[in-house]
Amino acid sequence: xxxxxxYRPAWQGFDxxxxxxxxxxxxALRGPGDQVAIIDLAGGVRRDVTRDDLRGMVDGxxxxxxxxxxxxxxxxxxFSQSPWCAAAHLAIWKIGAISVPLFMLFQQDALASRVENSxxxxxxxxADGAALLGxxxxxxxxxxxxxxxxxxxxxxxxxxxPAVLIYTSGTTGKxxxxxxxxxxxTGHLPGVSVSHDYLGQDGDCLWTPADWAWIGGLFxxxxxxxxxxxxxxxxxxxxxxxEGCANIIREGAVRNVFFPPTALRMLKAADQNLRGLRxxxxxxxxxxxxxxxxxxxxxxxxxxxxxxxxxxNMVVSSCSVAFPVRPGCIxxxxxxxxxxxxDEAGQHTDEEGDVAVxxxxxSMMLEYWDNPQTTAEKFRGDxxxxxxxxxxxxxxxxxxxxxxxxxxxGGYRIGPAEIEDCLLTHPDVATVGVVGKPDALRTEIVKAxxxxxxxxxxxxxxxxxxxxxxxxxxxxxxxxSFLDALPMTVTGKVIRKAxxxxxxxxxxxxx
Numbered sequence: 001x002x003x004x005x006x007y008r009p010a011w012q013g014f015d016x017x018x019x020x021x022x023x024x025x026x027x028a029l030r031g032p033g034d035q036v037a038i039i040d041l042a043g044g045v046r047r048d049v050t051r052d053d054l055r056g057m058v059d060g061x062x063x064x065x066x067x068x069x070x071x072x073x074x075x076x077x078x079f080s081q082s083p084w085c086a087a088a089h090l091a092i093w094k095i096g097a098i099s100v101p102l103f104m105l106f107q108q109d110a111l112a113s114r115v116e117n118s119x120x121x122x123x124x125x126x127a128d129g130a131a132l133l134g135x136x137x138x139x140x141x142x143x144x145x146x147x148x149x150x151x152x153x154x155x156x157x158x159x160x161x162p163a164v165l166i167y168t169s170g171t172t173g174k175x176x177x178x179x180x181x182x183x184x185x186t187g188h189l190p191g192v193s194v195s196h197d198y199l200g201q202d203g204d205c206l207w208t209p210a211d212w213a214w215i216g217g218l219f220x221x222x223x224x225x226x227x228x229x230x231x232x233x234x235x236x237x238x239x240x241x242x243e244g245c246a247n248i249i250r251e252g253a254v255r256n257v258f259f260p261p262t263a264l265r266m267l268k269a270a271d272q273n274l275r276g277l278r279x280x281x282x283x284x285x286x287x288x289x290x291x292x293x294x295x296x297x298x299x300x301x302x303x304x305x306x307x308x309x310x311x312x313n314m315v316v317s318s319c320s321v322a323f324p325v326r327p328g329c330i331x332x333x334x335x336x337x338x339x340x341x342x343d344e345a346g347q348h349t350d351e352e353g354d355v356a357v358x359x360x361x362x363s364m365m366l367e368y369w370d371n372p373q374t375t376a377e378k379f380r381g382d383x384x385x386x387x388x389x390x391x392x393x394x395x396x397x398x399x400x401x402x403x404x405x406x407x408x409x410g411g412y413r414i415g416p417a418e419i420e421d422c423l424l425t426h427p428d429v430a431t432v433g434v435v436g437k438p439d440a441l442r443t444e445i446v447k448a449x450x451x452x453x454x455x456x457x458x459x460x461x462x463x464x465x466x467x468x469x470x471x472x473x474x475x476x477x478x479x480x481s482f483l484d485a486l487p488m489t490v491t492g493k494v495i496r497k498a499x500x501x502x503x504x505x506x507x508x509x510x511x
Contacts, residue, residue, distance in 0.1 A: 014335045014336050016183075016186065016187075016336055016360075016362045018159040018183055018186060018362065019159075020158055021156060021157070021158055022157065022158055022159045022182045022183060022186070023093060023094065023096075023154045023155060023157045023182055024090075024093045024163055024164075024182045024184070024185045024223070025058065025090040025091070025093040025094040025154060026094070026154045027185055027186070027227050028090060028185065028223055028226040028227050029051060029054065029055055029058065029090065029226070030227075031051050031229050032051065033050060033051050033052035033055070034050050034051070034052065035050060035051050035229065036048045036049070036050055036231045037049055037050060037051045037053070037054045037086075037226055037231065037232070038054065038083045038086060038231065038232050038233075038234050039205070039231055039232070039233045039234065039252050039253075040082065040083050040234045041233060041234065041235040041248060041251055041252055042080075042081070042082055042234055042235060042236050046251060046252070049083045053083075054083065054086065054087060054090070055151070056147040056148075057083065057084065057087035057091075057142075057147055058087045058090045058091045058094060058152075059091075059094075059147065059149065059150075059151050059152045060091075060145050060146050060147035060148070060149065061087055061088060061091035061092075061124065061142060061145055062091040062094045062095050062152040063146075063149055063152055064140070064145045064146075065091060065092065065095055065097065065122070066095050066152065068122065069092075069095065069097045069122065070097070071095065071096030071097060071155060072096070072097065072098065072162065073097045073098065073121075074097070074098045074099075074100050074118045074119055074120050074165060075088075075092045075097050075098070075099055075100065075120070075122050075123070075124065076099075076100045076102050076114075076115065076118075076120045076122065076123030076124065076125075076137060077089055077092070077099050077100065077101050077102060077123070077124050077125075077213075078102040078104065078123050078124070078125040078126075078129035078132065078133060078139075079104070079124075079125060079126060079129060079142075079212070079213075080104050080128075080211065080212075080236045081211065081212050081217070081234040081235060081236050082126075082234050082236070083234060084124075084126065084142045084143055085212050085222075085234075086212075086222060086226070086232075086234075087142065088124040088142055089101075089164070089218070089223075091124075092124075093155075093157075093163050093164070093182070094152060094154055094155060095152065095155055096155030096156075096157050096161070098162050098163060098164060098165055098179075099163070099164050099165070100114065100118050100120060100164075100165045100166075100167075100177075101164070101166055101167075101212070101213040101214070101218060102114060102123065102129075102213060103211060103213040103214070104128065104129060104132065104211070104213070105211075106132070108132075108134070108136075110175075111132065111133065111136055112136055113175070114167055114175070114177075115136045115137050117177060117369065117370065118165055118177060118369065120136075120137045121137055121138060122137060122138050122140055123136075123137045123138065123139050123140065124140050124142045125139050125140065125141065125142065126141060126142065126143065127141065157182050158181075158182065159181055159182055159183035159186075159362070160181045160182075160183070160366065161181055161182055162179050162180070162181055162366060163180060163181055163182045163184065164179075164180050164184065164218075165177045165178070165179050165180075165369055166178050166180065166214075166215050166218070166310050167310075168309075168310045168311075176368045176369070176371060176374060177368060177369030177370070177371075178310045178311045178365040178368060178369075179365055179366045179367050179368070179369050180363075180365050180366060181366050183362045183363075184219065184362065184363055185219065185223050185224070185227060186362045187313075187314070187336070187361060187362030187363025187364070188219045188220065188223070188224050188313060188314045188363050189224055189227060189228065190314070190334050190335050190336050190337075191306055191308070191313070191314025191315065191316075191317050191334040191337075191363075192220055192221075192224040192228075192314060193224075193228070194304075194317050194319040194322065194334060194335075195220075195258075195279075195281040195283075195304045195305075195306040195314070195317040195318070195319065196256045196278075196279040196281055196304070197278070197279045197304065197319060197320055197321045198319075198321065199224070199228055199230060199256060199279070200228045200229065200230055201278065203253075203255055203278075204230045204231075204255050204256050204278065205230065205231045205232075205233065205252060205253055205254050205255050205256065206221050206225040206230050206231070206232045206233065206254070206256045206257075206258075207221070207232070207233035207235065207248060207249065207252060207254045207256075207257055207258075208220070208221045208257060208258040208259070208260075209237065209240055209245065209259070209260070209263050210258060210260055210492075215310050215313055216258065216260070216283065216284065219313060219314075219363075220258055220281075220283070220306075220313070220314065221258050230256070233248065233252035233254055235248045235252065240263060240266065242266060242267050242270040242272040245263070245267065245272070245274075246272065246274060249274060249276075249277070254277070255276075255277055255278040255279070256277065256278055256279045256280075256281075257274075257277060257279075257280050257281070258280075258281045258282070258283070259280060259281070259282050259303075260282065260283075260284050260492045261282055261284055261285040261286075261287055261291070261492070262431075262488070262492035262493075263492070264282060264287065264291060264295070264303070265291070265424070265430070265431055267298065268291065268294050268298070269430055269453060272298065273297075273298045273299075274298060274299055275299065275300050277299055277300075277301065278301070279301065279304065280295060280299050280301060280303045280304070281303070281304045281305075281306055281317075282303050282304070282305055282306070283305060283306040283307060283308065284492065284493055285417070285493060285494070286305070286328070286330065286399045286417045286421065287303060287305055287421075288327065288328065288417070288418075288420070288421025288422075288424060288425075289327035289328060289421065289425075290421065290424055290425040291303070291421075291424065292325065292327050293327075301320070302318070302320035302325045303318075303325070304317060304318040304319060304320055304325065304331070305317070305318050305325075305330050305331055306318070306330070306331065306334075307330040307331070307397070307399070308363070309386055309387075310365075311364070311365045311378065311384065311386075312337075312357045312361055312363055312364040312365065312384055312386070313363045314334060314337075314363055315333065315334055315337040315339050315357050315361060315363070316330050316331050316332065316333055316334060316337075316339055316397050317330075317331045317332070317334050318330070318331035318332075319331070319332075323395075326393065326396050328393075328398055328418070328421075329393050329396035329397060329398045329399075330396070330397050330398070330399050331396065331397065332395050332396055332397070333397070336361065336362065337357060337361045337363070338357065338358035338360065338361070339355070339356070339357055339358075339397065340355075340356050340357075340358065340383065341353040341354065341355060341356070341390050341391060341392055341397075342354050342356050342380070342383060346380045346381045346383060350391075350392055351391065352389055352390070352391045352400055353389065353390070353391070354380075354385050354386070354387075354388075354389065354390075354403070355385075355386045355388045355389065355390040355397070355399075356380065356383035356384060356385050356386060357383065357384045357386065358382055358383055358384075359379075359382045359383075359384070361384075364384060387402055387403050387404075388400075388401070388402055388403065389401055389402070389403055389406055389415070399415075399417060400415035400417070401415040401416050401417055402496070404496075404497070405435070405436075405496050406436075407434075407435070407436035407444050407446055408436065408443045408444055409436065409439070409442045409443060409444050409445055409446060409474065409475075414436075414446060414474070414475045416433075416434035416435065416436075416446075416496065417434075418471065418475070419434045419446060419448065419467060419471065419475060419476075419477060420432050420433065420434050420448075422466070422467050422470050422471055423448060423450065423463060423466070423467065423477075425466075425470075426458070426462075426463060426466050427453075428452050428453055428456035428457070428458040429450055429451075429452060429453070429456075429458075429463070430451045430452060430453045431450075431451045431486060431494075432448055432449065432450045432451065432486075433448070433449045433486050433487075433494040433496060433499045434446060434447070434448045434449075434477065434496075435447055435449075435496050435499045435500045435503055436500070436503075437479065437500075437503040437504070437506070437507060438503075438504060438507055445477075445478040445479060446475060446476065446477040446478055446479075447477060447478070447479045447480075447481070447499075447503045448463070448477035448479070448480045448481075449480075449481050449482075449483050449486060449499055449502075450463065450480055450481070450482050450483070451482070451483055451484065451485060451486060452482060460479075460480035460482075463477070463480055464476050464477060464478075464480065481506075486499070487499065
């Protein structure tokens with residue numbers, strides 16, 4: 001197999017057409033001054049922030065930073081969803097510095113590691129963030145910086161000039177800093193557009209419960225919304241709730257939502273219907289047929305799954321208005337991104353292999369920060385290796401699992417996602433994580449950790465029979481343990497590494 005797969009009319013003649021001069025702040029701030037850029041629901045009272053309002057906030061911060069920060073310096077951004085979070089990133093990019101998103105739910109060690117690794121000296125934040133930061137770096141209260149004064153000239157930056165340093169969520173090891181250039185926003189636009197059935201229709205309005213400190217919030221929602229002229233809702237929930245979610249959608253007149261899979265599962269468990277949306281996109285973990293079927297009932301539309309990672313995002317997506325959503329598949333390659341399944345020799349294969357993205361994708365990182373060896377290890381020739389395993393199903397990419405997650409049992413290679421999807425169709429299962437547990441006879445056995453719905457009364461053998469009846473005989477979980485909660489990253493992904501360690505510890509305790 002050679003060449004690109006996917007909806008070919010969109011591929012033909014596609015060219016990123018990156019200009020020699022490109023500044024993401026300028027790209028995001030274009031548009032009529034009276035156009036609503038951000039709908040702020042944070043204080044319980046709706047406040048519409050226009051582009052002129054946002055430009056004033058950006059210039060105020062840019063003037064403040066210009067005398068303290070040189071181009072290429074790193075500046076932290078520690079906010080929940082808010083207009084000041086957007087203004088902080090834009091101001092940093094406007095002067096040619098590098099923004100470093102920080103998460104308000106980080107504990108001290110997580111903050112300290114990122115501050116130290118990136119060499120931060122200044123962090124734009126608010127009072128809550130300053131309290132978290134302590135003496136790790138100088139906190140600057142963004143809202144206290146004046147907004148009056150002459151506009152600041154955009155720095156003379158190009159597509160390859162560094163702009164943002166985003167740390168991975170650490171599902172497969174210590175978080176690494178993925179350094180992106182000013183082209184990264186351009187690189188996200190095709191995927192964001194198709195995942196929302198061509199975002200930018202009249203009345204479109206974006207929101208996500210995902211924090212803007214992560215690439216899914218910052219570059220799948222906030223910055224593309226600004227660049228495409230679609231209002232973005234800023235709303236903070238101290239803890240995700242289905243009722244709070246419904247209130248935000250209603251009060252913000254939201255029509256387009258990016259829901260992480262965990263949020264969708266919580267909505268499903270609460271039987272929460274959210275009609276009136278035009279598009280729902282989801283990424284981070286495969287949803288499976290059951291969740292897709294529920295989405296059609298709950299939203300009255302097809303959930304569009306998309307795929308990418310911090311290092312190279314939004315490279316595969318579903319788009320229900322362009323081609324049918326296929327359960328079990330992520331979607332098709334997004335125009336502009338050459339996605340392949342390759343073997344160890346770096347050759348295309350129609351069998352299961354490594355999901356890879358060819359150099360040239362505008363959303364691809366420049367490098368891992370201060371880590372040339374790990375950067376080199378991420379590539380196989382011209383292919384960035386995602387660390388995920390996949391297989392083609394016609395023009396669709398079917399996700400098998402992370403390379404470290406694939407289970408080898410009795411000579412079979414088993415992807416945990418399919419088993420998780422099957423167990424999630426059981427009415428008593430709220431969420432589940434599946435890993436391989438070492439076994440002398442089979443190399444590994446399939447082990448499932450299950451969180452049941454409240455009030456459920458189900459036995460392990462019931463769930464085993466459920467999988468046996470629906471999947472291959474060899475892939476049913478030979479062991480099932482029931483937990484109150486699964487280990488999750490701050491972005492809502494199940495940490496299979498932690499479950500794997502638990503399974504190994506269980507085995508060792510018996511020896």
